[in-house]
Amino acid sequence: MMNSLARTLRKAPILLVFLGLLFTSGVTFAQASQQQTPPSQQPADDSAGPQTDSGPIVIKKKKEGEEPPPAPVAPPEPKIKNPNNETYSLRVDVPIVNLDVNVILDKTHQFVPGLKSGNFLVLEDGVPQTITSVRMAQTPITAVMLLEFAANSYYFIRDMQNASVSFFNTLRPDDYIAVITYDLRTHILTDFTNNRQVVGDALSSLIIPGFSDTNVFDALYETLDRVSRIEGRKYIILIGTGRDTFSKITLDKMLAKIKATPNVTIFTIGTGALVRELADARGYMGPITRMDYLQAENQMKTFAQMTGGLSFNPMFQGALPDIFSQINDSIRNEYVLTYRPTNTKNDGSYRHIQVKLVDNEGHPLQMQDEKHKSLKYSVIARDGYQAKREVE
Numbered sequence: 339m340m341n342s343l344a345r346t347l348r349k350a351p352i353l354l355v356f357l358g359l360l361f362t363s364g365v366t367f368a369q370a371s372q373q374q375t376p377p378s379q380q381p382a383d384d385s386a387g388p389q390t391d392s393g394p395i396v397i398k399k400k401k402e403g404e405e406p407p408p409a410p411v412a413p414p415e416p417k418i419k420n421p422n423n424e425t426y427s428l429r430v431d432v433p434i435v436n437l438d439v440n441v442i443l444d445k446t447h448q449f450v451p452g453l454k455s456g457n458f459l460v461l462e463d464g465v466p467q468t469i470t471s472v473r474m475a476q477t478p479i480t481a482v483m484l485l486e487f488a489a490n491s492y493y494f495i496r497d498m499q500n501a502s503v504s505f506f507n508t509l510r511p512d513d514y515i516a517v518i519t520y521d522l523r524t525h526i527l528t529d530f531t532n533n534r535q536v537v538g539d540a541l542s543s544l545i546i547p548g549f550s551d552t553n554v555f556d557a558l559y560e561t562l563d564r565v566s567r568i569e570g571r572k573y574i575i576l577i578g579t580g581r582d583t584f585s586k587i588t589l590d591k592m593l594a595k596i597k598a599t600p601n602v603t604i605f606t607i608g609t610g611a612l613v614r615e616l617a618d619a620r621g622y623m624g625p626i627t628r629m630d631y632l633q634a635e636n637q638m639k640t641f642a643q644m645t646g647g648l649s650f651n652p653m654f655q656g657a658l659p660d661i662f663s664q665i666n667d668s669i670r671n672e673y674v675l676t677y678r679p680t681n682t683k684n685d686g687s688y689r690h691i692q693v694k695l696v697d698n699e700g701h702p703l704q705m706q707d708e709k710h711k712s713l714k715y716s717v718i719a720r721d722g723y724q725a726k727r728e729v730e
Contacts, residue, residue, distance in 0.1 A: 433679060433682075433684075433725070433726060434676060435462075435676070435679060436674055436676050437460065437674070437675040437676075437691065437693070437720065438475075438571065438603070438646060438672050438673070438674055438675075438719065438720070439458070439646075439672060439673045439718070440646070440672045440673070440717075440718040441453065441673070441695065441715055441717055442664070442667070442715065442716055442718065443705075443713055443714070443715050444713075444715060444716055445713070447660075447663075447664040447667070448667070449667045449668070449671040449672075450705070450715060451474070454472065455471070455472040456696075456698060457695050457696060457703060458472060458673070458675055458693060458694075458695065458696075459693070459695070459696045459700075460675060460677055460691065460693055461691070461692040461693075461694070462679055462680070462681065462689050462690070463681065463690055464692075465681070467677045467678075467680060468677060468678070469675055469676065470677055470678065471675075471676045472673055472674070472676075473673070473674050474671070474672075474673060474674075475671075475672050475673070475674045476670050477571075477670070478512040478513050478514070479513045479514070479571075479573055479669050479670065480513075480514045480530065480565075480570065480572050480573070481514075481515055481516075481572065481573040481574065481575055481669075482516045482517075482518055482561055482565060482572070482575065483502055483505065483515060483516070483517045483518070483575050483577070484519075484520065484558065484561050484575065484577070485498055485502055485517070485518070485519045485520070485544070485578065486498060486519070486520060486521075486552050486554065486577065486609065487519040487520070487521060487525075487544055487547050487548075488520075488521035488522075488547050488549060488550050488551060489521070489547040489548065489549065489550045490550050490552065490579075491613065493609075493610055493612070493613040494579060494610040494613075495544075497609035497610055497611075497652075497655075498577050498578060498609050499544060500655050500658060501577045501607045501652075501658055501661075501662075502541050502544075504658040504661070504662045505662050505665070506534075506537060506538065507662075508662050508663070508665075508666045509534060509537070511532060511534075513532060514530045514531065514532050515530065515531065515532075515537050516528060516529055516531070517537060517540040517541065518557070518561060519544065520552070520554065520556070520578075521547060521548050521549040521552060521553070522548070522549040522553060522584065523556070523557075524556070527540035527543065528540040530568075551583045551584045552578065552581050553582060553583065553584050553586075554576075554578060554580060554581070554582045554585065554637075555585035555587040555588070555589065555592045556585040556587050558574070558576065558592060558604075558641070559587045559592055561574060562574075562595055562599045562602060563595075565599075565602055566599050566602070570601065571601050571602075571603070572602050572603075573603050573604075573605065573647075574602060574604045574605070575605050575607070576604060576606045576607070576638065577606075577607045577609060578609055579608065579609055579610055579631065579634055580606070580608060580635060580637050580638040581630060581631065581634040582634070589637065593640070593644070596644050596645060597644070597722065597723075600723055600724070602645055603645045603646050603647045603669075603720075604642050604644075604645045604647045605642060605647040605648055605649070605650075605665050605668075606638035606639070606641055606647070606648075606650070607649075607650050607651075607652065607658075607661065608634075608635060608638055608649075608650065608651035608652070611652060611653045612653050612654065635651055644720070644721055645720055646718050646719045646720040646721075647668075648664065648665060648718070668718070675693075681725075683725070683728075684725060684726045684728035685728065686725055686726070686727035687724075687725050688722050688723070688725070689722050689723055689725055690722040691719065691720060691721060691722050691723070693719045695715075695717060
């Protein structure tokens, strides 16, 4: 160790000489730099040109004597009131309303084709509107199967499984379907896909339920939130009892969400109708439970009626093929009416819509069969829409 220390001390003078030379050259270099310091570059003005992620875009050197153009004045940022996280328009436009209308016979549930523009009367807040176009639409569907899957009753689960399989059997190769179940919370079994095998596997996995709660308001609210980001017409096939046990979302908020979500039609299929009827007949169902299920049925009907859909509460499994055949016809065959509202205010109000069928003289349209017997029909359409809100 002593020998090593001695060798290090012998090398110390050499190291000091080297550091002295390095310091002297550094001082000389710094003095030269001070004498020949180029003008410092100023940061690029934001108004000089467009910017990129890596800095300002290089522009050509200006000619001598050329006056620089005046910098544009940035407009003030608009103040937007957005209390409910709604989508507002930054430009005031005269809106165009596209309204999906279905006309079916009450007895046979058949779609009524061949109607012309003059056969439709659209009232918005009671004021007749001028229809600019009427066309038939028969396109692939984008739908969510929203299924109640909770540990409450085997019969409810069985009805849900039968109904979901019946709808699955009506799908076509170009339909896009997502499968979501709910109990205490929502569970996405599969995102939108046109792979029938994936959808079938998702439905086959519904064997063992989790919680017994059925938070239908939360589930439907979240589903509307998801499908609102998808362009075009969407459908929600809600299959369940309709009972809500523990949702954070109230019924009023749920109805407001439906009103504020355009281009979505809800079809509802109730479950457990037969077992509830038998339990009530034998005195097993108390008045409070009976009232809960009646309220749930009314809620399911309201969801469908507000969006131009249909609501069913089948007693037997044999009714399911006819129900989904009717839903299939309603989804794939419809009229699309286009009009410009007479009320052009962008005030964010809800505009109520009513659609009627009229003849050439403006009287209610009468339909007859081959034997000249009167046919009753139903006109199914969304009951209104939310107007845009003008930016203040």
